[in-house]
Amino acid sequence: MAEKSRQAAKSGATAAPGARARLKQENREGLIVERAIRYFAKVGFHGNTRELARSIGISQPLLYHYFASKDALIEQIFDRIYASKWKPLWEDWLRDRTMPLSARLERFYADYTDTVLTDEWTRIFFFAALRDVNIHKRNTLIVRERIVHVLIREMRAEFEGEPRDRPITAIEEELGWDLHTGIFYLAIRQAILDTPSPLGRHPATKLKIAMFLAGARSVLAQEAQPAA
Template sequence: MSRAPQAKIADKRRLDPRERELEIVQGAVAFFAEFGFDGSTRELAARLGITQPLLYRYFPSKEALLDRVYEEVYVNRWNKDWESQLRDRAVPLEDRLVRFYQAYAKVILNYEWVRLFMFAGLKGLDFNARYLAFLRSAAFDLIAREIRREHGMPVDGPILDEEAELIWGLHAAIFYLGVRQFIYGMPVPDDRDADLALRVRAFLRGMPAAVGDLIQSEEMEEARRTG
């Protein structure tokens, strides 16, 4: 398994409060990624070379610190430009998706992101549910509508849950590369960009046909109910 990044040890000089807060957050990200969320704030403070009271001056509870860790890892690393790039119809859809997933993989396929996500699920924290709800609104529905538009399907109305599940399957397959590397310590493809491009092409060969069948079935059922 790839080695954990070493948590930054705070120096003893007086820091600007914003610098100190960021230092604590970055240290917490590295600490919890290595030890899981059962790691104590006392241990974290010792790891950072600060006192526990100083840590609590910035974060009054462990829960407040975990919320800030979530924001740092899962919110701040999302690039809003990805959404506009996915909508850029001057670029072929396959190229848009390949570009998005290659950029997205650079953000999520690292030791901290993967291990924090796994530890959160095992601990019963809400990181996973919050992030997946965010993905549904920021990416899944957008990708589904672009696929519908590309293949002449209706784009108005809600996206079917089944469509979101198919897109989540692609995301999950990409995330699993990180699980293989940072949880199981197993090898992953040497050329990640080429592997991701292949996965997107395979997805686009099957998704439109499956969605077309779903929409047709929904329309037939609606006609039966109203006919």
């Protein structure tokens, strides 16, 4: 019995350094990603890995030890600043028809802008678009499926009562994007143009939602007239 205890203790003693080493490696990878986000948000994606490593305080070979390529690092950046921040409950909020659509949108966009549309994310998004890095394209697909198209179907329910199941029209698609890009522009004004809204982000967002819903209801009503 004592022998088994000694063996177990020995096994635990030898396993601990490995666990600590793995934890250390994960921590170092996370630190590199965090500092790479700051670096690329400042200089853009034209910055090379040698300069990136220098800014982090590590050697370029060590950087490539953790990330096989610049693209692999960018993939981790996307996951850190967007994919991992997505909250499934946001779609539940948007679909919760026990609340008026205006209240749902205000609740969703208040949390979404605080969580996702940070200054770093906004700058990363623009640099990615200018350098044709895949981040902005993947983000656009997520927004289209999980926000814009959900918004369109909820507008139908709000405006029509019992909407027919039909394909999304070009006008509806444009309307849905109009709200999202308008709120996104508030982040651009703050992070890139240095002209934040004098109202503050949340009151300005609430104003945009109210203006959008009033205009969208009118536009969609006019669009439906010829069919009627």
